Amino acid sequence: MTKTEHAVARSAAKEKKAWKDLPLLLIALPGIAYLIINNYIPMMGIFLAFKDFSFFRGIFGSEWCGLENFRFLFQTKDAWIMTRNTILYNVAFIIIGTVLSILVAVFICELGERKRVKWFQGAMLLPNMLSWVVIGYIAYAFLNSETGFINNTILGRLGLDPISWYAKEGAWPLILLIVYIWKNIGYQSIVYTAAISGIDKSIFEAAAVDGATKLKQIIKVTLPMLKPTIITLTLMSIGRIFFSDFGLFYQVPQNSGAIYATTQTIDTYVYRGLMELNDVGMSAAAGLYQSLVGFVLVMIANTIVRKIDSDNALF
């Protein structure tokens, strides 16, 4: 065969393969369309971060303004506080959230009987269905300084003075952590429950025959088998480490000024600052900054994972 014949044969084979893939592609079509419309087309908005936006001239007609829109993110003392809060909270959420949701998943799988499993899972999932506004009010019912449950019932019985929680900044890291875990743990543990159910039962049986206790089985079998899931989920949360859950940090502290030092995150800062200015360019700049840092962090984390254990890296 000559070179061209080779090429023809190869492209024919390719063609055939493409035809075979067509049904699969068609299945993916809605997803791809969604991605393009929802995630790619709006990327045009990236220009806004570098423009002095004018409604009359439109996005592309507006004047360039360099990095002017980014300045407000870095210029003040608050910049350090909000960045620190965002990262520390997210790190705490990732570590404590992951540990606790694995624990919950393991416990749920040990329950055995189906009915009980469903009941517990449902109960733990319920808070996840509530909106942050509702949860904010539930927290308010606990923390209100005049009629709240903690001040009235608990501290009163113990003979302690009431505390005005919405002015006590030291308490908030713990309060926010508890609220976050309470809302999200059921949902996060689902993935782990599914992964544990997927583990071959005969491995556990073999371990039991070898004399491994339940605890040993969990440490030596369950956890290693969960490793890929843990890594994937953690990498994905690292990508969003510069984003905070706006509802959690805005609705739950009731927007109380006195506790900004421990509740202010990048998202709430941007929201509060720009509500008044209504400046599209600066909002776009904040979003771009968060995404960029998130992207870099995912790349770094993934590289580290690949170095240590290349099978489990995302890409």
Add this chain to the structure above:
Amino acid sequence: MRRKLIAALMAATMALTVVGCGGAKDGGKASDSGYDQVTYAYCTFNNIPSEEDLDTVEEAINEITRDKIGVEVTLKPIGIADYSSKVSLALQGGEQIDIFESLGNFNTCVSTDMTYDITDLLDEYGSETKELVGENWLQACSKDGKVYGIPTMKPIALTPMIIYRQDIAEELGLDMSAVNSVEDVTDVLRKVKEAHPEMTPLAPVQQGQIGMNVVWDNVDWLTDDFYSPKGVLMGDDMTVVDFYSTPEFREKCELARQWYNEGLVMKDAATTTSTAAECMTSGNYFAYIAAYSYPEADTAASLQAQCGTNPIAAKMIGDAYLSTSDVNAVSWMIASTTKNPEAAMKFLNLTYTDADVINLLIYGIEGRDYVLNEDGSVSYPEGEDATTVPYTAQLSCGTLGNFFLMYPTAGTDPESLKWELEQNEKAKTSPAMGFTFDSDAYKTQYTAVTNVIQQYLAGLYCGSLDPDTEIDKFVAALKDAGYQDILDGKQEQLDEWLANNK
């Protein structure tokens, strides 16, 4: 093959998006009917009417406008909660809106080029409105000598008042006529606390506000507002001062602290989500302080329905003060993207001068949405109210064109209108009336300073922060945030304005 497929897909989505935008852009000048088309986007505090009900009102207005000015109008009511963001999104997306209003964001609208320069249009097609509103007020809606908006004609002068439970005042024999300032309020609150220890005397108006922000009758906020003051003018002195370093500010904070320590005000006022209306309805509160533009009796009557069954009354505790931002807070503007500025101006003019158009916009169709009483006032039809009639924008009264041409609602004293007009004319006016501050060059500082203010101001105004230690921290934090740049910028622009306007 695969690449082709993806290319086709991309092309299809692109085409779809383009069509999507194109569709909305229709309805410019050349319409089937031959009349110029204008879209009027207004904010409603009532329910958004259904499509058909809106159409009947639209048609009724069009019957007038076709004859008078050769224009057809499309009404676009938008709920108050997201009015400004919806309008700005619509304009960005190329959707047709020709006329819209500012809700306290006049400067942002002008500095982002959302508005059309109407200086000449106003002379040509809106001379009646121009005369009605007056040169002074138009200046408040101008920038660099160009007019960008028309302030709505309504009782603008806001007078601080205490709204209180009349039954309790009578029970305790309180002499409310002697309460003429916010300092006088202290004694009243104390007496209530003494007689009714189970009650909290003073309720917040909303989060972070127990009324301290409205009791200033000599302060021009210079384009900011009393929710978040930055550099201000006090009295007739034309020096921009740092509001938070003034002894006056400290005094008010100390008063609030005193109320807080004596238990005269809700403890959680700085963070609560309850509003004054909820507190008053609960029956556990005696009073709240806010600013209103109607006479005492009318104010009390209009608030009664929201405040539960206990009878309430109102007493003024200060004077009204007018500055630029009071006037341009609600102003009507033509969109810079309009294709029909002349037609838009013609219609805008009618909303200030034609009683029929205004009443259609506010009350809807006579007989269906409202009935006209013998004394010329308006009620809902038998058995109906604001939530059941097909169309009403009654709560938007005072934001749509000319309030003084509207039918009054039943139960309003005709004398009130006179009082309100008078207040507008004789209220003390800031020496910097007409000056607007262009904050465009200070966006970074504004973001930072706003955050600091939100952190401290509510706590200080509600007494939960101790002014002795916190004001100094507050001022220092402001300084770090670039506050001085804003003050300097304001002074510079004010001096320039003074030089041009003397």
